[in-house]
Amino acid sequence: MPTLYTMPGTCSLSPNIAVAWLDAPVEVHTMAYGDHKKDDYLAINPKGKVPALQFEDGDVLTEASAILGWLGATYGSGNFGLDTKIGRKEAEALSYMTSEVHAAYGGHFGAQNFAETEAAIEEVKRKTYEKLAGHYERLEHVLSVNGGEWYLGQRSFADTFLYVLMRWIDQTPLSYDDYPALKEHMARMEGDGGVQVALKRQNMKPIL
Numbered sequence: 290m291p292t293l294y295t296m297p298g299t300c301s302l303s304p305n306i307a308v309a310w311l312d313a314p315v316e317v318h319t320m321a322y323g324d325h326k327k328d329d330y331l332a333i334n335p336k337g338k339v340p341a342l343q344f345e346d347g348d349v350l351t352e353a354s355a356i357l358g359w360l361g362a363t364y365g366s367g368n369f370g371l372d373t374k375i376g377r378k379e380a381e382a383l384s385y386m387t388s389e390v391h392a393a394y395g396g397h398f399g400a401q402n403f404a405e406t407e408a409a410i411e412e413v414k415r416k417t418y419e420k421l422a423g424h425y426e427r428l429e430h431v432l433s434v435n436g437g438e439w440y441l442g443q444r445s446f447a448d449t450f451l452y453v454l455m456r457w458i459d460q461t462p463l464s465y466d467d468y469p470a471l472k473e474h475m476a477r478m479e480g481d482g483g484v485q486v487a488l489k490r491q492n493m494k495p496i497l
């Protein structure tokens with residue numbers, strides 16, 4: 290069976306939740322933080338990042354949205370990639386969340402990669418939080434317009450990644466309390482049995 294590599298606190302929680310929701314025959318292997326830069330794992334994913342999904346024949350798939358697409362196509366989420374409104378929107382939402390919102394966190398988790406002096410690093414962080422605030426406003430708006438329960442109006446893999454993004458907000462100066470629909474969504478996710486299984490498998494706990 291394929292193996293999904295994860296680490297506590299990371300976006301690999303998203304495909305981990307999808308595996309739980311689909312009850313997919315995938316082994317979830319949680320590494321200690323730091324093991325992602327060791328030779329054993331670099332031989333699997335030379336990018337040194339999680340998630341990675343390794344197949345029995347040795348082939349490896351990286352990038353959260355690609356892994357989610359494969360999980361949906363293989364184990365039948367019923368949505369992802371299908372030519373239906375929800376299928377199209379799910380792919381769009383996951384591309385946005387991974388390539389725009391997650392990527393914007395680079396200025397928070399790795400501000401020192403964008404500037405050298407203390408003052409410049411602080412400026413990178415300030416601009417990052419402005420950008421993130423815009424993203425969270427957009428996420429709050431889409432969730433609200435779609436009824437507030439699930440990001441796209443019905444449960445999809447977009448909810449798994451949205452939950453990851455909400456878990457990170459308290460590490461920034463932004464607050465859950467400014468995004469009431471997103472906060473309720475987070476509570477809904479934390480009450481979900483599949484999310485609880487995935488959190489345990491990744492040595493993580495609910496936040497709210």
Ligand SMILES: N[C@@H](CCC(=O)N[C@@H](CS)C(=O)NCC(=O)O)C(=O)O
Pocket residue numbers: 298299300301325337338339340351352353354387391
């Ligand atoms: N574009 C990648 C991003 C993967 C990524 O940045 N993963 C982070 C965890 S959320 C990671 O492994 N960080 C460890 C590091 O960069 O050292 C995806 O969507 O899967």
